[in-house]
Amino acid sequence: MAIKVDDISYLYERDTAMQVRALDHVSVEIPDNQFIGLIGHTGSGKSTFVQTLNGLLKVTEGHIYYNGEDIDGEKFDKKKLRSDVGLVFQYPEHQLFEVDVLSDVCYGPKNLGMSDEEAKKVALEALESVKMPKALYKSSPFDLSGGQKRRAAIAGVLAMKPRMLILDEPTAGLDPRGRDEILGLIAEMKRALNMTIILVSHSMDDVARYVDRIMVMGGGKLLYDDEPVKVFRHVRELEELGLSAPQVTYIMTLLKERGLDVNTDVLNVKDAAAEILAHRRELHV
Amino acid sequence: MFDSITLGQYYQTDSVLHRLDPRVKLVGTFAYLISLFVVDSLPGYLLAALFLAVMIKLSNVPFRYIVRGMKTILFLLIITVCFNLFLTPGEVIWEFWIFKMTREGLNFAIKMAIRLSLLILGSSIMTLTTTPTQLTDALESLMRPLKKVRVPVHEIAMMMSIALRFIPILMEETDKIMKAQIARGADFESRNLIKKIKSMVPLLVPLFISAFRRANDLAMAMEARCYRGGEGRTKMKPLVYSSKDRVAYLILLLFFAACIAMRILF
Numbered sequence: 001m002a003i004k005v006d007d008i009s010y011l012y013e014r015d016t017a018m019q020v021r022a023l024d025h026v027s028v029e030i031p032d033n034q035f036i037g038l039i040g041h042t043g044s045g046k047s048t049f050v051q052t053l054n055g056l057l058k059v060t061e062g063h064i065y066y067n068g069e070d071i072d073g074e075k076f077d078k079k080k081l082r083s084d085v086g087l088v089f090q091y092p093e094h095q096l097f098e099v100d101v102l103s104d105v106c107y108g109p110k111n112l113g114m115s116d117e118e119a120k121k122v123a124l125e126a127l128e129s130v131k132m133p134k135a136l137y138k139s140s141p142f143d144l145s146g147g148q149k150r151r152a153a154i155a156g157v158l159a160m161k162p163r164m165l166i167l168d169e170p171t172a173g174l175d176p177r178g179r180d181e182i183l184g185l186i187a188e189m190k191r192a193l194n195m196t197i198i199l200v201s202h203s204m205d206d207v208a209r210y211v212d213r214i215m216v217m218g219g220g221k222l223l224y225d226d227e228p229v230k231v232f233r234h235v236r237e238l239e240e241l242g243l244s245a246p247q248v249t250y251i252m253t254l255l256k257e258r259g260l261d262v263n264t265d266v267l268n269v270k271d272a273a274a275e276i277l278a279h280r281r282e283l284h285v
Numbered sequence: 286m287f288d289s290i291t292l293g294q295y296y297q298t299d300s301v302l303h304r305l306d307p308r309v310k311l312v313g314t315f316a317y318l319i320s321l322f323v324v325d326s327l328p329g330y331l332l333a334a335l336f337l338a339v340m341i342k343l344s345n346v347p348f349r350y351i352v353r354g355m356k357t358i359l360f361l362l363i364i365t366v367c368f369n370l371f372l373t374p375g376e377v378i379w380e381f382w383i384f385k386m387t388r389e390g391l392n393f394a395i396k397m398a399i400r401l402s403l404l405i406l407g408s409s410i411m412t413l414t415t416t417p418t419q420l421t422d423a424l425e426s427l428m429r430p431l432k433k434v435r436v437p438v439h440e441i442a443m444m445m446s447i448a449l450r451f452i453p454i455l456m457e458e459t460d461k462i463m464k465a466q467i468a469r470g471a472d473f474e475s476r477n478l479i480k481k482i483k484s485m486v487p488l489l490v491p492l493f494i495s496a497f498r499r500a501n502d503l504a505m506a507m508e509a510r511c512y513r514g515g516e517g518r519t520k521m522k523p524l525v526y527s528s529k530d531r532v533a534y535l536i537l538l539l540f541f542a543a544c545i546a547m548r549i550l551f
Contacts, residue, residue, distance in 0.1 A: 015349075016347075016350060018297070054468060056464050079470060079472075082467065082468055082470060086468070087468040089461065094458075094461070094462065094494075094495060095465040095469070095487075097486065097487045097490035107469060107470075107471075107487065108469040111470030111471055111472070112470050142494070156469060157469060160469065
């Protein structure tokens with residue numbers, strides 16, 4: 001299972017004065033079982049891009065192939081695509097509507113034609129994956145806290161057993177603790193469920209710790225597509241896009257500029273500390 | 286998803302009509318609507334159509350954009366025409382099964398179609414060139430005399446502008462929720478009526494909740510800025526008539542006079 005995006009463009013308000021080219025000739029391949037961070041400033045086209053991936057938006061130009069099949073082809077089963085490529089929108093808690101958490105999570109599986117028992121079974125699994133406390137299964141989704149609501153909504157998509165999960169700004173509007181919880185949860189899901197995850201964000205610090213690959217979008221174009229450490233070598237260019245590299249990258253870059261020969265390709269505080277300690281002799285000079 | 290609904294949505298551009306005082310446009314639109322009922326002959330409709338054509342030209346809004354908005358009411362137009370065509374009693378000129386087309390009906394249907402199209406085009410020219418805020422400002426200003434008889438003019442205008450302001454927001458919200466539910470396998474395109482109604486629940490519940498949430502936030506924000514009704518409020522952009530507004534009023538008067546003349550002559 002892989003998605004191949006071949007030179008796609010997307011236009012909003014086509015043929016009016018307000019026409020906007022939200023995607024500008026993007027080509028990319030998304031293989032199995034990869035953890036990808038999709039980074040871009042507001043209006044860079046990242047949300048539009050992920051919506052084209054599961055066929056919610058029809059591309060204006062170009063093609064998207066899912067397992068070699070064109071998703072805009074006549075015989076293509078879009079419902080199957082939408083269950084295989086799960087998309088969790090920004091503020092997903094706004095889609096909750098059922099009387100209790102469990103029935104809300106059952107909504108997706110039931111739409112796929114599962115029986116009540118089957119739906120309940122996968123819903124329970126999904127709720128367990130997102131670490132929802134059992135006591136809350138029967139409470140109204142509107143009584144939950146912000147972080148819990150979000151987890152319930154993620155479970156709602158997870159219950160459809162997607163092979164690829166796209167999360168659009170899953171940490172938006174959460175406090176730092178809620179943010180770390182959700183990100184930790186996603187990383188854990190990646191390990192446990194062995195699927196491709198695309199994490200959409202505008203914060204490098206959010207994704208740097210977890211992902212194998214980073215795609216940077218700006219002005220509707222795919223600007224960088226590489227391993228995190230390689231992308232972060234372009235600190236200056238990223239800043240021009242209104243983005244920033246992780247904070248440790250800044251420290252290491254500054255140290256290097258001041259003459260300390262450290263390796264700047266580190267992504268977390270622990271590695272950075274080790275790297276600096278390894279050069280402590282030079283520090284005393 | 287709502288790309289097709291352009292009927293009466295503000296079109297951002299620069300033109301004489303856009304810069305005109307909204308009160309002139311509001312009064313003008315009413316005058317135009319009345320004039321459509323004043324004239325009652327082919328030359329009269331030609332005059333009204335010509336006037337509208339000049340206005341469309343002046344508005345700088347692409348004609349294609351306006352026509353695309355008309356598509357949404359085409360259905361209404363067809364029904365009206367059909368009813369008039371077949372249900373007006375009179376001299377029968379064409380017959381099929383239980384349908385009888387009459388000469389009077391044909392006349393009436395053509396007249397009705399022209400009148401309705403001009404009516405809708407005429408009023409959409411106003412909303413295409415005037416922002417909702419300007420429109421409510423104009424309404425508030427024009428209704429000011431009613432304050433003397435204790436009509437809460439400011440409150441009505443405020444409610445209207447809030448309602449208008451929320452239409453695009455709720456539309457966007459609907460689009461978002463719809464997409465989110467489609468991503469969860471919802472089917473909004475089902476032909477089955479019962480299924481269709483059922484599929485609305487996952488859309489309407491979140492939509493209502495978000496509408497209440499937004500209303501609550503707005504009320505809080507207004508209170509935090511000490512809003513307490515219209516008493517003593519001043520405007521950032523007060524409405525002042527300029528010379529071009531006076532010219533516009535004069536043109537309107539001439540047009541209206543011409544319409545009355547048409548009525549008398551033909």
